[in-house]
Amino acid sequence: MSVLQPAEWEPHAAVWSAWPSHKNLWQENLEPARAQVAALFHAIDNHGHGEVLNIVVDGADALATATLALASTQVTFHQQQFGDIWLRDTAPIFVKRGNTIEAASFGFNGWGGKYDLPGDSALSGIIAAASGLSVNKHAFILEGGSIDVDGAGLALTTEDCLLNANRNPSMSKMHIETALNDSLGITRLIWLADGLVNDHTDGHIDNLARFVAPGHAVVPEARDSDDPNRDVYLDARKRLDAAGLTVSTIPSVGRYENEDGDVVPASYANFYISNTRVIVPLYNSKHDDAAVAALAKLFPGRETIALPATAILTGGGSFHCITQQVPL
Numbered sequence: 001m002s003v004l005q006p007a008e009w010e011p012h013a014a015v016w017s018a019w020p021s022h023k024n025l026w027q028e029n030l031e032p033a034r035a036q037v038a039a040l041f042h043a044i045d046n047h048g049h050g051e052v053l054n055i056v057v058d059g060a061d062a063l064a065t066a067t068l069a070l071a072s073t074q075v076t077f078h079q080q081q082f083g084d085i086w087l088r089d090t091a092p093i094f095v096k097r098g099n100t101i102e103a104a105s106f107g108f109n110g111w112g113g114k115y116d117l118p119g120d121s122a123l124s125g126i127i128a129a130a131s132g133l134s135v136n137k138h139a140f141i142l143e144g145g146s147i148d149v150d151g152a153g154l155a156l157t158t159e160d161c162l163l164n165a166n167r168n169p170s171m172s173k174m175h176i177e178t179a180l181n182d183s184l185g186i187t188r189l190i191w192l193a194d195g196l197v198n199d200h201t202d203g204h205i206d207n208l209a210r211f212v213a214p215g216h217a218v219v220p221e222a223r224d225s226d227d228p229n230r231d232v233y234l235d236a237r238k239r240l241d242a243a244g245l246t247v248s249t250i251p252s253v254g255r256y257e258n259e260d261g262d263v264v265p266a267s268y269a270n271f272y273i274s275n276t277r278v279i280v281p282l283y284n285s286k287h288d289d290a291a292v293a294a295l296a297k298l299f300p301g302r303e304t305i306a307l308p309a310t311a312i313l314t315g316g317g318s319f320h321c322i323t324q325q326v327p328l
Contacts, residue, residue: 003095003102003136004185007151007211008273009299011328013101014052015044015274016127018085018322021062025084025117025315032311037085038069039307040319044274045073051275051325056080056087056127058119078130083110083117086317088206089143090123091324092135095184101327103128103135104183106142111201112166131326138183140176141167145204145321147180150211153187155180160194160203167202190243192236196265197228206320207267209236212298217245220252220269223287227254228263250294251287258314270309270318271295278302281309281318 020026020033044050053075057063063077082090089111092103105124110116128135146162149155161167162176171179173191180186195203209219217240222230229252240247256266268291271280278299282288288306296304309318 001098002185003097003104003183004151004153005093005095005149006327007149007214008325009213010151012051012275012325013328014054014326016054016056016087016091016324016326017041018056018082018087019062019066020085020315021058021082022084029311029314033315034065034069036308036311037322040272040279040322041070041073041075043277043279043305043307044272044323045075046274046276048074049276052076054078054130056082056123058082080123080126081119082123083115083120084315086145086321087123087127087324088145088321089201090120091144092124092128092131093144093184093324094131094133094326096327101133103131103133105135105137106183107139108143109141109167111143112164114200136183138179140171140179143201143204144324145201145206147184147186148205148210149184149186150214150216152214153185154211154215155184155186155189156192156205156209156211156217157189158192158195158203158205158208161201161205164202190239190245192239194232194235196232196267198263199265200316204321207265207270208232209240210269210271212248213246215245216248218248218250218269218295218298220267221249222252222254224252224254227252248294248298251291253283253285253291254287256283256285264313266313267318268295270320272319272323273299273302276302278304279319280304280306281312282306283310283313284308
């Protein structure tokens with residue numbers, strides 16, 4: 001019996017994430033990031049009506065602050081060395097084989113060698129073991145944020161990331177498609193081109209295009225003339241249409257810069273679908289409200305809520321990047 005990665009909107013038994021633990025990485029943004037991460041976890045927990053939280057913490061201070069911040073949630077803490085909180089990429093991807101849940105564990109090389117942080121490359125195997133599930137180890141490099149699935153064998157990715165020579169230089173497009181079929185049950189892979197400008201992940205799909213239902217994808221749309229990703233969004237929309245998908249659009253965040261004036265890849269597409277809610281990141285953009293409203297229409301069976309994510313973004317990601325769900 002083959003494996004299949006379920007869609008994110010299918011029921012979750014739990015979710016894995018991590019608590020911002022390292023002052024040297026977050027610097028003055030550590031406490032603001034912790035506050036925003038805590039708000040996300042409370043939203044996922046939804047007063048005990050959401051999924052169980054499995055939170056990795058590194059160090060006594062991290063455990064103490066996380067315990068205090070999450071005292072009222074369904075949480076289990078796992079004390080373990082790790083580099084950073086982006087468990088979408090460093091945790092295993094949880095799949096189903098019939099009615100059995102398994103952990104697919106892939107290689108990780110710090111997003112193509114950019115951020116080689118102690119503990120990150122071992123985290124997938126450690127979390128898989130802690131989950132108590134059967135583990136399928138795969139030698140090739142794959143980050144969970146580089147693919148998005150509809151639960152029916154269809155997946156999205158970008159050439160920018162999966163064909164990058166800094167990941168799996170010996171694997172052709174055909175080899176990658178075969179490997180994803182074998183490991184995650186992906187029977188059709190739709191290739192978009194580039195990811196967002198200045199995305200250190202080399203173009204993760206979860207900032208660009210996401211499934212909201214089988215065969216139905218959502219992609220941002222530039223509303224401002226100075227949007228640095230206008231051409232990226234237009235090309236993605238063109239490819240999704242050509243692939244025969246149903247396509248909806250949400251507003252782009254627009255041009256988002258850090259304090260040094262550099263363009264940062266902020267995206268509403270980095271939402272997380274929990275058991276009861278769709279949780280959308282906010283960036284103090286004039287498009288925040290319109291993006292949340294557009295996503296709410298796409299998920300009529302769930303409550304759509306929005307939470308600030310600006311401090312989390314200083315670390316390089318957002319809500320979807322932090323989380324890795326375990327299907328029920």
